Amino acid sequence: MKFRVDDEVIVIAGADKGHRGKILKVDRDKDKVVVEGAARVWKHVRQSQKNPQGGRLNKEMPMSASNVMLVDPSTGKPTRIGVRYLDDGSKERFAKASGESLGQIAPAKASKAAS
Numbered sequence: 001m002k003f004r005v006d007d008e009v010i011v012i013a014g015a016d017k018g019h020r021g022k023i024l025k026v027d028r029d030k031d032k033v034v035v036e037g038a039a040r041v042w043k044h045v046r047q048s049q050k051n052p053q054g055g056r057l058n059k060e061m062p063m064s065a066s067n068v069m070l071v072d073p074s075t076g077k078p079t080r081i082g083v084r085y086l087d088d089g090s091k092e093r094f095a096k097a098s099g100e101s102l103g104q105i106a107p108a109k110a111s112k113a114a115s
Contacts, residue, residue: 005025023068041059077097
C-alpha cells in the first residue's frame, strides 16, 4: 500500500463518496485506512472511571484503501500513486497524473543508481 499518514485523499466509493480528508491511520496488514471525517459511526460507551459520562461517541472507522484516491497536490484532482527510482538510486512516490513527486520513501542504493 502506497498511502501514508497525513496524505490528502478523496473517497471514491461508499456512503461518503466525494469526501476529502487527511489519512489519520494506515493498517497495512488489513489494507485499511482511517480518513478524517469519513465512515463515522456512533459508539455506545458504558459509564466507567475512565469515561464517567458514558453515552455515545462519534468516531471514524477504518475503510478499505481501495475506496480512496490520493489528491494530486498540483491539480487538486484524484490520482493514482506510482513508485520510481531516481538517478542517485533513491526511491520516491509520485502522482501518475502530473508526475509530481510525493516524497522520498527509501534512501539511495548504489545498485539502483543510474549508470
